[in-house]
Amino acid sequence: MLVTGIKSKPVYAPLQADTRGRYHLMLGMGVGAGPLLRVIAEMQSAAAQSLKNTRVLYVPDSESPAERFRAAGLGDVQSFTDTPALLERFRAVLVQSLMGTRLYVAGPESFIGLAMKIALEFNLNKDEIRAEECGTLARRVYCIHCRTTMENVRTNIVRCTECERWLLVRDHYSRRLAAYMGVMVDAEAPGELPPIKEVFL
Amino acid sequence: MNDAQTIAVEVIGIEQVTPLIKHFKLAPVGGGSLPVFSGGSHIIVVMHSADRVHRNPYSLLGSPQQLDSYEIGVRRMEESRGGSHFMHDTVKVGSRLEIAHPVNLFNLDKIARKHVLIAGGIGITPFIAQLEDLHGGPVPYELHYSVRSPEHAAFLDRLRGREGDRVHMYYDSEGQTIAVESLLANQPLGTHVYVCGPAGMIKHVIDTAQSCGWPDSHIHWEQFSAPPVGDAFEVFLARSKISVHVPPDRSLLESIEAAGVEVPYLCRGGVCGFCQTRVLELDGELQHNDHFLSEADKSKGKSIMPCVSRARCKSLVLDL
Numbered sequence: 001m002l003v004t005g006i007k008s009k010p011v012y013a014p015l016q017a018d019t020r021g022r023y024h025l026m027l028g029m030g031v032g033a034g035p036l037l038r039v040i041a042e043m044q045s046a047a048a049q050s051l052k053n054t055r056v057l058y059v060p061d062s063e064s065p066a067e068r069f070r071a072a073g074l075g076d077v078q079s080f081t082d083t084p085a086l087l088e089r090f091r092a093v094l095v096q097s098l099m100g101t102r103l104y105v106a107g108p109e110s111f112i113g114l115a116m117k118i119a120l121e122f123n124l125n126k127d128e129i130r131a132e133e134c135g136t137l138a139r140r141v142y143c144i145h146c147r148t149t150m151e152n153v154r155t156n157i158v159r160c161t162e163c164e165r166w167l168l169v170r171d172h173y174s175r176r177l178a179a180y181m182g183v184m185v186d187a188e189a190p191g192e193l194p195p196i197k198e199v200f201l
Numbered sequence: 202m203n204d205a206q207t208i209a210v211e212v213i214g215i216e217q218v219t220p221l222i223k224h225f226k227l228a229p230v231g232g233g234s235l236p237v238f239s240g241g242s243h244i245i246v247v248m249h250s251a252d253r254v255h256r257n258p259y260s261l262l263g264s265p266q267q268l269d270s271y272e273i274g275v276r277r278m279e280e281s282r283g284g285s286h287f288m289h290d291t292v293k294v295g296s297r298l299e300i301a302h303p304v305n306l307f308n309l310d311k312i313a314r315k316h317v318l319i320a321g322g323i324g325i326t327p328f329i330a331q332l333e334d335l336h337g338g339p340v341p342y343e344l345h346y347s348v349r350s351p352e353h354a355a356f357l358d359r360l361r362g363r364e365g366d367r368v369h370m371y372y373d374s375e376g377q378t379i380a381v382e383s384l385l386a387n388q389p390l391g392t393h394v395y396v397c398g399p400a401g402m403i404k405h406v407i408d409t410a411q412s413c414g415w416p417d418s419h420i421h422w423e424q425f426s427a428p429p430v431g432d433a434f435e436v437f438l439a440r441s442k443i444s445v446h447v448p449p450d451r452s453l454l455e456s457i458e459a460a461g462v463e464v465p466y467l468c469r470g471g472v473c474g475f476c477q478t479r480v481l482e483l484d485g486e487l488q489h490n491d492h493f494l495s496e497a498d499k500s501k502g503k504s505i506m507p508c509v510s511r512a513r514c515k516s517l518v519l520d521l
Binding site for chain 1: 310312313314385386387388389390391392411413414415416417418419
């Protein structure tokens with residue numbers, strides 16, 4: 001199966017402050033607060049003036065309320081009820097942003113992917129973006145046959161919600177679509193499916 | 202690239218555009234079309250003077266849409282090793298030259314959201330062709346062009362006629378300088394800056410961009426170094442099994458070529474890294490003059506760019 005060893009699969013690294021940047025824009029979701037607070041602590045000790053130019057957009061959950069950022073002494077923190085609301089604000093912020101901005105994203109991969117998709121439209125390059133994956137590994141999957149995107153896919157094989165084909169979830173990732181490619185798994189032997197397992201937890 | 206792949210051209214027009222810069226038009230011998238190129242490309246012009254061969258890089262400044270001739274601008278260098286003087290003093294309309302195929306080491310970023318072009322003096326040449334590529338497109342751009350005085354503003358009428366107030370002029374003679382800091386501190390996300398001009402200007406723009414928080418992937422520059430003059434030295438080419446003398450006023454690459462050994466090259470100005478050569482043995486020190494090797498690689502002494510770098514040594518053995 002063409003599942004592993006694919007170069008387009010995103011690679012993430014623990015977030016670190018990039019104090020060469022002049023402005024710092026942080027996006028987080030749920031447990032993503034942890035890595036962002038770590039970067040903020042790093043700035044507090046190494047480059048406190050960076051914090052004045054730091055802005056956080058955050059989707060809190062019950063364990064990680066937005067107060068954690070305010071407790072860290074950060075003024076510019078905005079909370080959102082869900083990812084689409086955050087992304088809408090993110091886009092508006094990017095329109096106003098200047099060169100010298102660094103983007104930090106922490107949260108589940110699907111959240112990172114959607115943020116990256118917008119960052120790409122603004123020509124932010126790898127050396128301007130840092131991302132740390134935390135939370136669920138559930139994937140956004142794009143059906144290459146009918147172009148439907150499915151959210152929160154946890155299994156290696158998934159049925160397309162639109163065309164009802166059985167799809168193998170590949171590691172082949174599209175930054176433009178912010179999704180993994182789902183390819184019909186039983187095209188040559190209809191109905192013969194490999195075992196379906198929960199693998200993206 | 203080597204001379205077997207050159208194109209024979211004839212000089213079909215020469216114009217003195219400033220006290221120091223001549224504008225040449227080169228058409229293929231026998232007519233026809235020249236190879237396609239994109240804005241920012243350069244060619245190597247091969248000049249056979251009485252006693253030696255010069256191979257100098259020059260940016261193409263004509264329209265990438267016009268391929269019946271190429272245009273280059275040549276500044277007369279005070280401390281010329283002969284190439285620019287040959288172009289200025291010996292080459293006439295009707296003279297024949299050889300050129301290498303165009304190579305682009307100074308590309309416009311294709312997905313940029315804005316382009317800021319900064320030129321100093323003869324550094325305007327690659328931008329003239331790039332502006333042809335940008336003109337009429339959806340992406341905003343602006344040119345900041347600095348020269349010593351109005352009479353030195355090469356190709357300005359051509360630029361003004363086409364680009365109007367996108368061209369911002371700065372004259373040293375009137376005390377005007379490009380305010381790089383305020384220019385780069387206020388650019389929208391996705392802007393790319395490009396600089397071509399004197400070494401000091403390039404360094405100033407790079408340093409300022411970095412201090413404004415710009416990442417390296419948005420900073421572009423091109424500077425062809427002329428090979429500096431240095432002490433004479435001997436080099437042994439291990440695979441060819443010959444010894445080559447490098448005189449003070451010839452580059453290592455030129456000396457190796459004069460001995461009949463071909464080294465692949467593209468820019469001959471220390472930029473592209475194509476002529477990178479392994480150093481097998483060295484008793485002495487390398488004098489790195491290129492912009493390609495990292496400082497760490499330079500200090501290791503295992504590689505040299507023979508187009509612009511030299512050695513001060515008792516012996517040097519190269520993997521050629």
